[in-house]
Amino acid sequence: MRWISYPGWPGNLLAAAAGALTTLALAPFDYWPLALLSLALYYLGLRELSPMQALGRGWCYGLGLFLAGTSWVYVSIHDYGAASPALAGFLTIGFCAGMALFFALPAWLWVRWLRRNEALLADALAFAALWLAQEAFRGWFLTGFPWLYAGYSQLDGPLAGLAPLGGVWLISFVLALSAALLVNLARLRARPAFLGVGLVLLATPWLLGFLLKGHAWTQPAGAPLRVAALQGNVPQQLKWDPAQLEAQLALYRDLSFGSRPADLIVWPETAVPVLKEFADGYLGVMDRFARERQSALITGVPIRQLNERGEKRYYNGITVIGEGRGTYLKQKLVPFGEYVPLQELLRGLIAFFDLPMSDFARGPAGQPPLEARGYAVAPYICYEVVYPEFAAELAAQSQLLLTVSNDTWFGTSIGPLQHLQMAQMRALEAGRWMIRGTNNGVTALIDPFGRIAAQIPQFERGVLYGEVVPMQALTPYLKWRAWPLAILCALIFAWALLASRMAKTL
DSSP: OGGGGSSSHHHHHHHHHHHHHHHHHSTTTOOTHHHHHHHHHHHHHTTTOOHHHHHHHHHHHHHHHHHHHOTHHHHHHHHTTOOOHHHHHHHHHHHHHHHTHHHHHHHHHIIIIIOOTTOHHHHHHHHHHHHHHHHHHHTTGGGOOOOSOGGGGGTTSTTGGGHHHHHHHHHHHHHHHHHHHHHHHHHHTTSHHHHHHHHHHHHHHHHHHHHHTTOOOOEEOSSOEEEEEEEOOOOHHHHTOGGGHHHHHHHHHHHHHTSOOOSEEEOOTTSSOSOGGGGHHHHHHHHHHHHHTTOEEEEEEEEEEEOTTSOEEEEEEEEEEESEEOEEEOOSOOBTTTBOTTHHHHTTTSGGGGOTTOOOOOOOTTOOOEEETTEEEEEEEGGGGGOHHHHHHHHTTOSEEEEEEOGGGGTTSSHHHHHHHHHHHHHHHHTSOEEEEESSSOOEEEOTTSOEEEEOOTTOOEEEEEEEOOEESOOHHHHHTTHHHHHHHHHHHHHHHHHHHHHHHO
């Protein structure tokens, strides 16, 4: 099996398979030990390579990860972007190949500057730090794609208790460190003292995660609130059809009128599929209804308004009527779905580059939380909930979390369940209840431990009823964010670079 760590296609194919294993560690499969196996194979596969060989192996790992984990991209392009199977397949593979570069460059950096096969403990720590840096960079560069992070595999695993301490970042770091240490244990047996330190480094975070699982970092800030979350299950093909506008407005109106009394009524993303200014009369009716019931009604709605330069722009928004107030404009936009990069070149080439509502502007930073029934609500529209640091900033100002989405774009793929898992992690990190309202599922209520307290099936029309509790106090992650871990990783990098330079001069 030495070919695993040697150059050549056998090792590259294994790297691609190892990347694909991560998908099985995440929702909806949740075989969390496979995340460790995937990382261990990747780490071992870089042991004997030159920098350029590592570049190719890292790319293969990333390609396997994204081909397996983001297959739903094909569904969005083919089913809803009107692309032929051949073109949709080509664009999907191109997307995955491009995303794989996020693993190619760190692999090159690892071999060129950081790898130290003679110092196994330091080597494992540096690998974990680089892995975390790769995930963070991938979630930031060109607006980011923070999908398929290794740490999400532990939502129901032994390390879940670490999420309120350092977020999904800390869990990813521990998984990478553990995988590297497991690979190195056999070689450490010749040095008992180092073996002992390695075992302590390996066991401590797993024991801590297990002991903290279920620990309450936050406390109730008030009495439970009754929730009615509407799932309209409107087909994507009809969502933006002007002929279907009245039917969609009537659908959410009638579902609300027929629902049980609730403190919070939640409609999904763009449940009102027309600019807010053109729906004033309709929203006025719903406002009176909500006030009569002493409810706050929260809905997604596109909004047109002037930006700070006085220019007219369109935004994907959330607004509150009834017993609440506030409007939120989405800040993290989905490429091609909500805006088109290089649109001067791409608009008009194929239908996929001209999707409905693909000309949104980015909302301003620093927007305050929404207010509903006297409580601050952190709003996330669709894709925004997958950004850990962005979500933490809003959560720290709020007592409740809310995400609305239209996951119809994913079809019947695994995408919506991956999306749900990331929303669950946000609730666990923040120690707050999360209300998740979607067009066709999964509409759910998530407790402060990341567990689903109530949900309704996908692809069905209905109303989800349940209770959520406003929470107060900050988890360590909300208080400190990723800064302690970032400082630790910077120190590890500094030591690794210094030690590597010293080793070359001797």
